[in-house]
Amino acid sequence: MKFFVDTADTAEIRDLAETGLLDGVTTNPSLIHKAGRNFLEVVEEIAGIVPGPVSAEVVALDHAGMMREAEILRRIADNIAVKVPLTIDGLKTCKALTADGTMVNVTLCFTANQALLAAKAGATFISPFVGRHDDIGFDGMQIISEIRQIYDNYDFRTEILVASVRHPIHVLEAAKIGADVMTAPPAVIRQLFNHPLTERGLETFLADWQKTGQTIG
Numbered sequence: 674m675k676f677f678v679d680t681a682d683t684a685e686i687r688d689l690a691e692t693g694l695l696d697g698v699t700t701n702p703s704l705i706h707k708a709g710r711n712f713l714e715v716v717e718e719i720a721g722i723v724p725g726p727v728s729a730e731v732v733a734l735d736h737a738g739m740m741r742e743a744e745i746l747r748r749i750a751d752n753i754a755v756k757v758p759l760t761i762d763g764l765k766t767c768k769a770l771t772a773d774g775t776m777v778n779v780t781l782c783f784t785a786n787q788a789l790l791a792a793k794a795g796a797t798f799i800s801p802f803v804g805r806h807d808d809i810g811f812d813g814m815q816i817i818s819e820i821r822q823i824y825d826n827y828d829f830r831t832e833i834l835v836a837s838v839r840h841p842i843h844v845l846e847a848a849k850i851g852a853d854v855m856t857a858p859p860a861v862i863r864q865l866f867n868h869p870l871t872e873r874g875l876e877t878f879l880a881d882w883q884k885t886g887q888t889i890g
């Protein structure tokens with residue numbers, strides 16, 4: 674399963690990239706606003722930190738406008754995935770861009786039927802938002818299972834990118850279902866490393882090692 678980080682904070686991205694476990698980055702207009710930096714500049718910097726896909730989202734709502742913005746975004750670096758919304762114009766844009774060899778991440782997906790449309794449009798990634806679904810009382814992870822089944826039925830190559838991840842259980846469930854990618858805020862990725870028994874066990878081992886009076890090397 675690939676791990677993407679959902680942020681435009683370059684310090685966080687650099688820090689997580691050093692683990693060697695980061696496969697890509699997703700951004701959206703809200704995350705760009707939060708970062709408080711120029712969109713094109715920050716995306717270019719991110720694309721230089723992480724060799725994997727870096728999603729950069731268009732803001733036009735019509736096909737022609739999306740294509741104009743996509744042209745600018747895809748010229749930033751070879752690892753840019755143009756992010757388009759799951760609308761008719763977004764999927765038209767997806768089809769045109771992927772036919773031309775550009776990676777496309779179709780975002781704001783909330784049903785398996787929408788994911789089916791994105792796959793038919795040749796999307797590189799489909800981003801179902803599990804957390805936002807949970808927020809309104811639905812089981813977001815159910816949609817991931819449905820999409821997995823549909824994509825496997827028809828051998829679609831579109832990667833399921835589980836988005837709007839809020840906690841480690843989302844990551845666990847997504848991995849059990851066989852999602853291809855998950856994108857999570859930096860804090861959630863860091864939580865995955867931690868367990869109190871790991872910390873306690875390490876303390877005990879080190880205390881006992883001190884008592885041996887030995888060193889390695």
Ligand code: E4P
Nearest residue numbers: 679699700701805836837838
């Ligand atoms: C995905 O690409 C989105 O940027 C993101 O996961 C949205 O998450 P949120 O619902 O926490 O804003």
